[in-house]
Amino acid sequence: MLACGGAENAAPSPERKAAAESGGAAVQEAVAEAEAAVAKVFPDDFGKKPCEVLTPSMVAKVAKVSAEGLTSKEMMGMCLYEWEGGNANIGFIRVSATAEDARKRWENAHKNMSPEEVKAAFEKIGDAAEKKLEADAKKGEAKADPKHAKPVLKAMGGGLSGGIQWEHLEGLGDAAAFEATRHENKILDQTLVSYANKMDVLVANISFSVGFSLDGEPKLYKDEGIALAREVIAGLGL
Numbered sequence: 001m002l003a004c005g006g007a008e009n010a011a012p013s014p015e016r017k018a019a020a021e022s023g024g025a026a027v028q029e030a031v032a033e034a035e036a037a038v039a040k041v042f043p044d045d046f047g048k049k050p051c052e053v054l055t056p057s058m059v060a061k062v063a064k065v066s067a068e069g070l071t072s073k074e075m076m077g078m079c080l081y082e083w084e085g086g087n088a089n090i091g092f093i094r095v096s097a098t099a100e101d102a103r104k105r106w107e108n109a110h111k112n113m114s115p116e117e118v119k120a121a122f123e124k125i126g127d128a129a130e131k132k133l134e135a136d137a138k139k140g141e142a143k144a145d146p147k148h149a150k151p152v153l154k155a156m157g158g159g160l161s162g163g164i165q166w167e168h169l170e171g172l173g174d175a176a177a178f179e180a181t182r183h184e185n186k187i188l189d190q191t192l193v194s195y196a197n198k199m200d201v202l203v204a205n206i207s208f209s210v211g212f213s214l215d216g217e218p219k220l221y222k223d224e225g226i227a228l229a230r231e232v233i234a235g236l237g238l
Contacts, residue, residue: 040238042206047093050079054090054210058231062212062224063088086214088228092200093208102205103175110177110200113164167222172229175202178222194218199225203233 047053051072059081060067072081078091096102169176179196186192195218200209210232212224 040204041098042095042204044095046095046206047077047208050074050077050090050093053093053208053235054079054081054088054228054232055235056081058228058235059088062227062231086212088210088212088224090208090210090228090232094206096205096207099174099205102202102207106175106200106202106207110166110168110175112166169226172226173201173203173233176200176226176229178225180220180222195220197221197225199229201229201233203236203238208232 051074056067056070056072059070063083063086065083065086069083070081071083072079074080076091077093078089080089081087094102094105096105165180165182166177167180169178177200179198179200181196183194183196184191197211197213197220198209199211199222200207210225210228212221212228214221
């Protein structure tokens, strides 16, 4: 018994110690490879062809229509798909140098704003635009009457009279937020209502937005936005 107890408590042999150290190194290497995969960095030119990021087959799957029935066009960094009765899009694809930079940009861009905060923000932008137009006018490079800057910005901000509302979601990319902002625009005696229906997603060092809408009464299409985003993420190999 004493012999057995002594054997159990004895120091490991050089051979066993080497094997343990080798195993530890293998585990560390596997962890490093896994971390490198998670920290994937997309190149600067990613998203230059947005219709290749959100493909016709992805849209057809979510919209439950035939891919052959879709029309598409790229404009201003956005890909728009249309079919009889609806549309979907991807845009605002932004590439940061690192995932950390992308996260900081994301957090700054996805804060809820009250109606008062929206009004103050548009007034600040209006003041800056007015000063810029006045400076251009003095140099003989006037692009518009400075007096028009604030009314135009006020009208734009008026459509966001309810503020800007984001619903942050878990389990979609590294971060995801659905913009449920309700827009109201009054034309003569009518009030036109619409929703942003924008699903923003952060993955590694990139972020993108997808949108989905059907013709008819304005409503929220969060589930369809989530489905489109999942299709894009799967297409990225993540």
